[in-house]
Amino acid sequence: MLHSFSSKIIGIITLLFLVALLIFCSLAMGQTSISFSLALEVLTQYNPENPDHLIIATSRLARATIALTVGIALAIAGTLIQTLTRNPLASPDLLGINAGAIFFIVFAITWLNLQSLTQYMWFGFLGAAVAGLGVFFLSSLGRDGLTPIKVILAGTALSALFISFTQGMLVIDEQSIQTVLFWISGSIAGRDLNMLFAVLPFLVTAIIISLFIGKAMNIFGSGDDVAKSLGQNVGLLKIIMGVLIIILAGGSVAVVGSVGFIGLIVPHIAKGLVGTDYRWTLPFSALLGAALLIGADILARFLISPMEVPIGVMTALIGGPFFIYLAKKGVSKQ
Amino acid sequence: MKYWTFRMLKEKVSFQITKGWMQVFSIGLLLLIAFFILSLSSGSNWISPTQVFMQLSNMTDEHAFVIETLRLPRTLLAVLVGSALGISGLILQSIVRNPLASPDIIGITSGASFGAVLFISVGTGVVSMSLLPFAAISGGLITATFIYLISWNKGVTPIRLVLIGIGISAILKAGVTFLLVFSDTYVVSKAYIWLTGSLYAATWNDVTSLFWWIMIPLPILIILGRSMNVTELGDDVAISMGIKLQWQRLVFLGCAVILAASSAAYVGGIEFVGLMAPHLARRLVGKSFLGLIPITGIIGALLVVIADLIARTMFLPLDIPAGVFTAAIGAPFFIYLLYRNRNR
Numbered sequence: 001m002l003h004s005f006s007s008k009i010i011g012i013i014t015l016l017f018l019v020a021l022l023i024f025c026s027l028a029m030g031q032t033s034i035s036f037s038l039a040l041e042v043l044t045q046y047n048p049e050n051p052d053h054l055i056i057a058t059s060r061l062a063r064a065t066i067a068l069t070v071g072i073a074l075a076i077a078g079t080l081i082q083t084l085t086r087n088p089l090a091s092p093d094l095l096g097i098n099a100g101a102i103f104f105i106v107f108a109i110t111w112l113n114l115q116s117l118t119q120y121m122w123f124g125f126l127g128a129a130v131a132g133l134g135v136f137f138l139s140s141l142g143r144d145g146l147t148p149i150k151v152i153l154a155g156t157a158l159s160a161l162f163i164s165f166t167q168g169m170l171v172i173d174e175q176s177i178q179t180v181l182f183w184i185s186g187s188i189a190g191r192d193l194n195m196l197f198a199v200l201p202f203l204v205t206a207i208i209i210s211l212f213i214g215k216a217m218n219i220f221g222s223g224d225d226v227a228k229s230l231g232q233n234v235g236l237l238k239i240i241m242g243v244l245i246i247i248l249a250g251g252s253v254a255v256v257g258s259v260g261f262i263g264l265i266v267p268h269i270a271k272g273l274v275g276t277d278y279r280w281t282l283p284f285s286a287l288l289g290a291a292l293l294i295g296a297d298i299l300a301r302f303l304i305s306p307m308e309v310p311i312g313v314m315t316a317l318i319g320g321p322f323f324i325y326l327a328k329k330g331v332s333k334q
Numbered sequence: 335m336k337y338w339t340f341r342m343l344k345e346k347v348s349f350q351i352t353k354g355w356m357q358v359f360s361i362g363l364l365l366l367i368a369f370f371i372l373s374l375s376s377g378s379n380w381i382s383p384t385q386v387f388m389q390l391s392n393m394t395d396e397h398a399f400v401i402e403t404l405r406l407p408r409t410l411l412a413v414l415v416g417s418a419l420g421i422s423g424l425i426l427q428s429i430v431r432n433p434l435a436s437p438d439i440i441g442i443t444s445g446a447s448f449g450a451v452l453f454i455s456v457g458t459g460v461v462s463m464s465l466l467p468f469a470a471i472s473g474g475l476i477t478a479t480f481i482y483l484i485s486w487n488k489g490v491t492p493i494r495l496v497l498i499g500i501g502i503s504a505i506l507k508a509g510v511t512f513l514l515v516f517s518d519t520y521v522v523s524k525a526y527i528w529l530t531g532s533l534y535a536a537t538w539n540d541v542t543s544l545f546w547w548i549m550i551p552l553p554i555l556i557i558l559g560r561s562m563n564v565t566e567l568g569d570d571v572a573i574s575m576g577i578k579l580q581w582q583r584l585v586f587l588g589c590a591v592i593l594a595a596s597s598a599a600y601v602g603g604i605e606f607v608g609l610m611a612p613h614l615a616r617r618l619v620g621k622s623f624l625g626l627i628p629i630t631g632i633i634g635a636l637l638v639v640i641a642d643l644i645a646r647t648m649f650l651p652l653d654i655p656a657g658v659f660t661a662a663i664g665a666p667f668f669i670y671l672l673y674r675n676r677n678r
Contacts, residue, residue: 089497093504094500094504134669138669138673149493149496149497152497152500153439153496154669156439156500157439157665157668157669158665160438160439160605160606160661160665161661161662161664161665164603164605164657164658164661164662165658165661165662167526167529167655167657167658168654168655168657168658170526171526171532171654171655171658172649172652172654184511260504260508261504304516307516309512310511310512310515312508312511313508313509313511313512313515316504316505316507316508317505317508317509319504320501320502320504320505320508321501321505323500323501323504324484324497324498324501324502327494327497327498327500327501328484328485328487328494328498
């Protein structure tokens with residue numbers, strides 16, 4: 001664990017380098033291998049005549065940018081949600097927030113015939129909000145409040161509901177299955193940068209705000225009662241965190257579909273590195289999330305080349321075992 | 335309350351039947367028969383119940399195709415699937431001692447789905463599709479074994495079983511998506527309809543084979559059922575009563591898996607029936623495990639028959655998967671359960 005201030009700073013700088021390196025790999029590696037120097041060249045002197053430049057500018061740059069943003073957004077959403085629900089097993093996908101956003105977006109596509117990206121985004125937010133509030137409300141019922149098992153069960157049930165409605169709509173409207181399916185399963189290939197740009201202002205604002213509430217989260221982390229007696233407006237903080245989670249998770253789903261488990265794994269790694277001081281955990285989570293998603297995206301290109309694994313499948317294959325490990329460890333401790 | 339006690343096979347099998355139980359049982363059965371006939375009558379063209387009776391008793395042959403080839407196998411399959419899922423849920427809830435467990439939530443259904451989709455995507459055109467149930471059942475069994483083994487740590491605790499099931503289920507769902515994304519459109523739409531849980535195109539073959547699959551675990555349940563009543567009092571009590579707890583858990587889990595996976599094999603993922611049926615049954619007739627089995631079966635059958643009836647008549651000419659409707663009723667029900675159990 002990184003204890004001293006300077007080691008934490010060094011940690012951040014190392015991670016920044018790692019993310020930068022991965023972005024370069026993401027630009028250079030793939031079906032057509034392009035040299036690193038050429039990848040650099042695109043950024044400095046772009047030449048549309050050169051096919052390699054074209055590949056990077058039209059497809060890989062978009063992927064790297066999307067992976068970077070969504071990775072950060074999901075990791076922060078995960079950290080917030082684990083703090084808010086005081087549950088190490090929480091993440092936007094396990095709590096049904098992704099499924100809710102997907103249901104609303106598919107509904108918008110198949111029934112309302114909406115085409116514009118901004119409209120998808122708003123439906124994504126709406127779905128995330130409905131699912132998030134639903135789970136939060138359901139699992140906080142009762143005397144013992146939000147117990148991990150209740151949160152997970154409520155999330156699983158709501159997910160099942162939304163998924164089965166989504167499936168129902170897709171069965172009725174067979175034409176959209178293929179297009180929607182690839183998007184549902186979480187993919188950052190072939191995504192338009194415009195989609196990201198529609199959501200970007202929201203995501204960036206939410207990310208910046210989250211980086212500033214670290215101190216308040218530290219106090220909140222010591223328990224509702226303690227936080228209240230220290231003069232914290234716990235209710236307000238909860239609402240802020242909830243809104244941030246909805247924007248981060250709903251916005252990410254609108255761009256890439258359901259990419260799970262980033263929000264589950266990353267906060268644990270970050271806490272392993274710097275402990276539960278959220279002023280540090282949040283930036284570490286953000287960078288780790290970006291690194292993990294960009295890395296998974298690079299790996300997804302090579303696993304079954306020439307085809308690509310949807311990124312959501314990749315993260316589930318990495319994250320599922322991690323969840324099992326946590327469940328095993330966490331439960332045997334009780 | 336008046337009750338009768340039955341002891342059979344040198345007292346290996348024993349149970350009590352109360353008057354209340356008899357009432358619930360007969361009302362349930364009557365309701366099921368009513369909906370069964372309604373289901374045979376309705377569809378794209380309405381056949382009056384009297385006509386249905388005449389057809390069934392071979393007095394007329396006017397509607398032979400519609401009733402005997404299309405609607406009868408479909409409705410029978412709905413009955414079988416519903417009772418299998420309901421009983422499977424009953425077993426799981428008793429093992430886990432948590433009212434929120436059900437085969438779809440703890441991952442057995444995803445295992446079966448994965449097996450089936452793998453079979454559809456790899457096997458289409460290579461092997462006969464009639465082997466699909468075996469793929470689904472082995473998927474369910476392998477998954478359940480896996481969940482059980484991973485949860486094992488000097489015995490299996492219910493909560494660990496649920497959580498690890500959810501984890502495994504997430505991995506398997508990713509696997510299903512992976513397979514779907516790489517298959518042809520034809521395979522995808524086929525697999526998709528299957529996944530959502532549709533009784534569309536049920537055949538007599540499906541009905542008879544599912545019937546035999548259900549017959550495997552039933553005798554085991556009847557013989558071992560009474561020990562479940564004791565187990566529900568808690569691990570310590572059960573052990574001190576001389577029950578081999580881990581062994582019993584394994585056998586019951588096996589039965590639950592066969593029931594859930596075989597019905598998933600024939601109709602796909604019909605969710606939430608395994609959750610709802612046992613609850614309703616418990617509300618009606620109390621806690622005796624053996625008494626609950628038939629009631630749960632009837633309620634499960636009712637749920638699926640009604641869901642399928644709505645699914646295939648409400649949006650004519652579309653035939654919507656029944657799974658959508660069981661989820662539509664089931665999820666709010668689940669929420670209600672969470673609310674009711676809020677202080678537990």
